[in-house]
């Protein structure tokens with residue numbers, strides 16, 4: 761065995777989504793965010809395109825992001841569906857976090873690799889990030905608001921026409937006890953074909 765399998769399994773099972781409303785005021789340092797990103801980039805990618813791109817919002821950058829979220833919510837959520845509580849949450853979440861990382865996918869100019877493969881590679885990178893956070897004891901949340909798909913978002917993040925924003929990754933320290941997770945056992949999700 762090349763690694764401690766029980767530790768790896770423990771880490772994978774311990775990874776949890778913790779929302780920014782449950783982050784404490786303790787700050788995550790830039791060096792920690794750098795380590796999280798340095799682990800992200802070891803994800804696999806088809807053709808080694810390494811399509812992940814990150815925009816890290818910290819300090820005052822988070823205010824900019826929160827204000828932009830407010831604007832996007834008001835613009836892109838139909839007036840009759842708007843909810844003041846959801847709007848306030850959207851705007852306040854970046855403030856509650858130490859860092860918010862915009863998760864982006866850079867599309868290859870030649871489009872040799874399928875868009876789905878590029879997106880899956882970025883998702884693998886996000887899992888690396890989330891596991892690294894868990895190892896650190898950091899709370900993290902991958903958010904995918906509907907307006908991430910808009911041209912406004914692309915412009916805000918400086919993305920190209922074929923690139924994609926795949927959501928926002930919030931980091932902080934948890935305020936409360938680490939939550940427990942649950943999953944359906946593999947019998948519910950697996951079919952074995954042996955003959």
Ligand SMILES: Cc1cc2nc3c(=O)[nH]c(=O)nc-3n(C[C@H](O)[C@H](O)[C@H](O)COP(=O)(O)O)c2cc1C
Nearest residue numbers: 775776777778883901902903904905927940941942
């Ligand atoms: C691609 C992706 C997008 C997600 N987007 C949201 C989201 O927009 N809002 C939300 O509340 N949770 C979101 N989540 C978190 C899931 O709700 C969470 O992973 C799930 O409830 C399982 O909990 P766990 O992460 O603690 O195991 C997302 C998760 C993934 C993988």
